[in-house]
Amino acid sequence: MSPRTKGPGEQIRKLGKQRYQSGRLSYAFAVVVLVGTIVLFSVFGTSFVGMLLLLGGLVGSFYLFCNGQYLIKRAGDAQRGAIAETEVAKLLRPLEHRRWQIEYNLRIKRWGDADIILYSPQGKWYVVDVKSHNGTKVYESGRLRKRYGRNTFDFNEGDLIAKVKGQAIEVKHLKSARWVTALLCFTKGNVDIPSNQVDGVYVVNATDLVNILSHLDK
CATH class of the missing domain: 1.10.287 (Helix Hairpins)
Incomplete structure (x- = not known):
């Protein structure tokens, strides 16, 4: 890397x-x-x-x-x-101590910057898109949305799931990786999604990120 x-x-x-x-x-x-x-x-x-x-x-x-x-x-x-990215970087320090390699703000062609790229000691690749939206994240009507009380709203940035999946594909080619796992990480609010997974993308709270990465890397 x-x-x-x-x-x-x-x-x-x-x-x-x-x-x-x-x-x-x-x-x-x-x-x-x-x-x-x-x-x-x-x-x-x-x-x-x-x-x-x-x-x-x-x-x-x-x-x-x-x-x-x-x-x-x-x-x-x-x-x-x-x-938000700085907060997540602090949370990832234990992984660096365990010989994970971490890269920030990798420029890719179509999807802007990939916020965080990780390469684990097991040889697995991950891309993390960091967001700071409030509200509870839910998967509703075929798309990721944010819920406040009884009301749910779309994200202004559009389809966040498609975006991070696109980033994973770009990183796969750039790093010549066999597979890149995509994660959406929110520093605020909660996540109410079964298994924290939507269409192959993991949607997680920042506080759970290290544990989920460690679990995925087993």
Whole structure:
């Protein structure tokens, strides 16, 4: 296995900073456009050109403001993801002491970064996708969902099971492995799924991750 070149959460933390900076820049442009629109409107007044500039400027400023809000929110999501990956990395330290090899943030073609790749002393490969969603994770109507009280909701990211299965296939080719076992690991909430397994993917709480990996490696 290639040496670990990235720390846990490093890539997503970097992405979060980029999103935050882009969001701040979008806010700044929104202010510039708004001020420029007011200045131009004061020059052209209520003429056709003036009204056209006013409408275009307000729409442009509003769009930039909303884009800034979106990027700042996504930056917060990335920061929470980085914290979650760091928490899981701490939980995995006992495996490192038992000669497991661990790699973080492996770049793959189609599915972004694979959060954690593990290679066990038994020669088995695992890929872990770390999530920080609240709620109880359930498998309902043919898909993974999160439950709050009596209500269940889909994940905004789409089909998390398909995503981590795709990561496992990519890692299998990259590492020339016979098989890669896929796991979804949640740092928050509970998991209410029989045998913690959905379509070949293990869905687990972070606190159970080491025990499940150890069991799978027997």
